[in-house]
Amino acid sequence: MEADSKPKKSGARLCCVCNQNRAALKRPKTLEQICRECFYAVFEEEIHQVILENQLFKPGERIAIGASGGKDSTVLAYVLSELNRRHNYGLDLFLLSVDEGITGYRDDSLETVKRNELQYGLPLKIVSYKDLYGWTMDEIVKMIGLKNNCTFCGVFRRQALDRGAALLKVDKVATGHNADDIAETVLLNILRGDIARLSRCTSIITGEDGPIPRCKPFKYTYEKEIVMYAYFKKLDYFSTECIYSPNAYRGFAREFIKDLERIRFIPLCSCSSLTSVKFENFVVE
């Protein structure tokens, strides 16, 4: 399934974009050989195009970036502030973090977010389940056991984001959901028969009829590319998974998609849609 390798010039593999620097990596999305600088440029440019084409933001808006301290939200915060500066979006950016009260996980990742606040110069607000609801996730799990925690946590988190967004008086919330996440969600909703969610989950903007609209600028971005970006830029992020995730049903979907990509990987240049974006064709009435 690999694309034909570009013809090599006297031993050195050159970046296919600038043809000057040595290629440092193979782009996960397109399998192109590319140097670091060009990778940053094309990664950032693609996100900029997604923002423009889908009209995600308007000048003067206050935007809260859902920040967990993980790679997706860290890269999102970094790229958004960069693009905001470079292309004059005119946005007021904030970091909004949710503390679910999971010891050994959330307490560590929150330290990362606090560092991001300083590194990116974005004001940070933390809302906690304990303050909002009187329960931490640890307490909830003790009550309900290890199955279906994600369902509870997901519902609480969305509420928490809405509340935090209201406190910050922002116009929108941006989250770091990437193409892989959305692919897993589509599959999950098919498996669980959640028709309502299925019809909403591929939208790049959701909740427009609710208190705070939410958007996913990384909808078309591959998880591997986000990791690549964070790695090369040496961004500070927390890379451990939630301690309750091994029991999550989402794990089935994730495993399957990983196996699927091993069998068939579709470079975006040769086919107009990719595995996760293809799920959009699943039209629901």
Place this chain on the structure above:
Amino acid sequence: MACNSSTCNSSGCYKGYVEEEQPKPNTKAAVNGGNSCQNLCVKCKVNEPVCCGIGGENSRFCKDCFKNNLYGKFKQAVTYNAMITPPDKVLVAFSGGPSSRVVLQFVHEMQYKAQKNYDANKDKSLPVFGVGVAFIDESSTHSFTSQHIEKAIEDIRLIVSNLAPPSKELFVVPIESIFSSDGIDGKERLKELLDAVSDVTGKEDLLSHLRILLLQKIASENGYTRIVLGSCTSRIACHVISATVKGQGYSLSADIQYVDSRWEIPVVLPLRDCPAQELNTLCSLDGLKIVELLNGPCSGINGLVSSFVKVLQEENPSRECTIVRTAGKLTPFHFNRVPEIHDSNVPSATRRHQKRYTLKPNGSLSSDSFCPICNSPLKKSNFPSSLRSHGSQQNPDLFASACSSCQFQILPKDPSLMEEFLSLLPQQMITKAKHGDQGNFSLLREQIQEFLFSDGENEI
């Protein structure tokens, strides 16, 4: 009930009661509600259960009730969708596996009952529907020994001949017969065609497209009016997932309905509501012989999806049903119902029933163009070049007229190889590529049927 177990401490415990119940002989009298589920068939509450449905412990059936339950689902699917009516001749696609064995059995039993009614009835106006069986011999694509395949065919002949009266014609057709030329030429051409497809999944899918085309050919040449497939819930669940990941989401709803009339001979799926597990159980309970032709494990995406669904099913036995139900919410296409019955031999009650219960045109998607390879309905936007190439019938633009999935996994990547590939495809696909923009005539005709005079048809 008081609990007699000395170790039990909680109130309302009936564990001990059930354990006490075991050595007593089963009586006809219904015992305390839920406690006796362990010992009696949940349906008739009379016989001893011998097997479980997919509901596990909550669905323990005796042999008769289990079989009736499955047959009931089959019968309902047939009746509700007017799949089989008296003047029909039905071709059952038989692969030898448990699902097709069961569907063959059920179709036979339905025919047998109809025959008995016919014989007993003084009024012989309603004929009994005819049944034929088709087995596609794919041995040329695998490396079976000829003894293996001959033994399998012998077994199949035996099965079919035992399902009489009424007797059924059996067609054993090699897959290469899809090409007009037979024998060695056909085998060679098939091998070349499959070798020209580099993607493993594409190869498997192309083979299944050829299979359905061949079934159409057999049915059409022998006057059959319906093709019955034994596709069960499990198979459909796998198809839902694999179509989604292959980017065939738009056409998915066309493939998973009870009826598929986009073909010349409508294809029906009466076992759509039956899980594979139950069909397997029925085969072993009833001693229905299965002919196992190990076509090798499905590799590529189809195999991966199959094992994925199996894992999910182990985790939750109703997962397959949920998947099919979810996909069932997709809007079907206008061809996902039996064509209107104008035959006066069909009782008017059946015709009224079919009219009332099948899909209304505005509750379905319409489609004029279909992929020449997999026959999936295309969104209008996929087909811009149809108008341009209308004049040039010589070299149909195969690539442009195919769906994106076939473009990716079946058609050659190198445009210079396209012409050769075209020459290897069976005639039916080439014709479709040429006439792609003219859509499906029979469905258009159906809409204006009532206004046509029979001699006007020759002009089309």
